[in-house]
Amino acid sequence: MRVAARMEGENSITVVSDSPEDTMKLGFELGRFFKGGEVLFLQGPLGSGKTTLVKGLAKGLGVLRDVTSPSFVLEKMYTGRTTLRHIDLYRLDPSEAAEFWHSLETGPKDVLAVEWGERIGDLTPGRIRVDMEYCEDPNARKMTISWDNPSQGQAIRKAIERWLEGTSK
Numbered sequence: 001m002r003v004a005a006r007m008e009g010e011n012s013i014t015v016v017s018d019s020p021e022d023t024m025k026l027g028f029e030l031g032r033f034f035k036g037g038e039v040l041f042l043q044g045p046l047g048s049g050k051t052t053l054v055k056g057l058a059k060g061l062g063v064l065r066d067v068t069s070p071s072f073v074l075e076k077m078y079t080g081r082t083t084l085r086h087i088d089l090y091r092l093d094p095s096e097a098a099e100f101w102h103s104l105e106t107g108p109k110d111v112l113a114v115e116w117g118e119r120i121g122d123l124t125p126g127r128i129r130v131d132m133e134y135c136e137d138p139n140a141r142k143m144t145i146s147w148d149n150p151s152q153g154q155a156i157r158k159a160i161e162r163w164l165e166g167t168s169k
């Protein structure tokens with residue numbers, strides 16, 4: 001495996017995952033470094049790897065059950081070190097998505113992973129965003145992670161360091 005490409009900004013990092021397993025591992029490391037209360041918006045076209053990342057995230061949060069796409073049920077909940085709420089807004093139009101989002105009651109330690117988060121607008125305070133894109137290599141995905149909460153940014157940087165150590169060997 002090659003070392004993932006990386007571009008750093010103050011509040012974002014761009015990396016390239018070389019395989020679905022690589023994406024799951026990145027999710028896993030993120031989950032391990034999350035403290036609870038993180039809100040992750042996963043954005044990118046169909047098949048770009050959003051659910052794949054959440055499968056790893058769940059493992060990193062200590063969830064034992066397998067994660068499957070919630071697109072038909074809007075939300076699936078999993079218990080690990082904290083509660084993981086996996087939400088998929090694909091089937092909702094923007095006004096339905098906004099209504100669903102505002103009616104959601106969440107605990108302070110819940111981790112939210114929201115696919116098609118763009119249905120309810122851009123980065124708002126405290127939210128982490130992952131933009132996923134296809135690459136020329138059909139097994140690669142470019143992922144840009146952005147945040148505005150510095151302590152969450154620190155956790156994300158540490159998780160990516162761990163992930164790069166694993167993927168570069």
Ligand SMILES: Nc1ncnc2c1ncn2[C@@H]1O[C@H](COP(=O)(O)OP(=O)(O)OP(=O)(O)O)[C@@H](O)[C@H]1O
Nearest residue numbers: 018019020023046047048049050051052139140141
């Ligand atoms: N580097 C990669 N990372 C993630 N998935 C990859 C990668 N390379 C290939 N794939 C494939 O792309 C697909 C990603 O599917 P996944 O369900 O995670 O996408 P999604 O973004 O959740 O799609 P949807 O918008 O339909 O919910 C899988 O078939 C996976 O095997």
Ligand SMILES: [Mg+2]
Nearest residue numbers: 050051069115
């Ligand atoms: Mg999905």
